Amino acid sequence: MKNIMNIANEFNSNYEKLWNESDFSGLSNLYSVHSILVGYDVVQNRENIIKNLKQIIDQGWTKIKIQTQLVSFIDPDIILVANIYEAFNSKNP
Numbered sequence: 001m002k003n004i005m006n007i008a009n010e011f012n013s014n015y016e017k018l019w020n021e022s023d024f025s026g027l028s029n030l031y032s033v034h035s036i037l038v039g040y041d042v043v044q045n046r047e048n049i050i051k052n053l054k055q056i057i058d059q060g061w062t063k064i065k066i067q068t069q070l071v072s073f074i075d076p077d078i079i080l081v082a083n084i085y086e087a088f089n090s091k092n093p
Contacts, residue, residue, distance in 0.1 A: 004071045008081045012066040019064050022057055024050055060091030 002010075011030070018026040031037075031046040043052045070082040 004073065004079055005068065008068045008071040008079065011081070012068055012083060016064055016066045019053075019057070020062070022062065024054060027053060060089040061087045062090045063088040 015027070015030060018030070028046055028050045031049050033046050035044070035046055035049060037043045037049045037052065041052060043049050065086040067084045067086075068081060069084055070080075072080050074080050
């Protein structure tokens with residue numbers, strides 16, 4: 001059985017790959033309809049999250065690296081993951 005750190009690292013690796021490929025369909029599948037994305041803005045639900053991510057990528061932030069920092073269970077169905085992101089802007093390198 002995988003521990004929650006391995007689950008988070010696999011998720012982050014997949015997320016990073018999908019972001020770097022600008023695969024919005026794949027990114028969308030990583031979010032539930034009730035997801036909340038906390039970053040520069042707090043964005044709720046899958047549709048709004050993908051809209052927000054498209055805006056970020058359209059600004060030139062086309063490559064990211066993700067490093068998992070903290071992982072914990074909130075309840076049996078929810079894992080909270082805190083990450084450090086490094087973003088690279090293709091328009092302003």
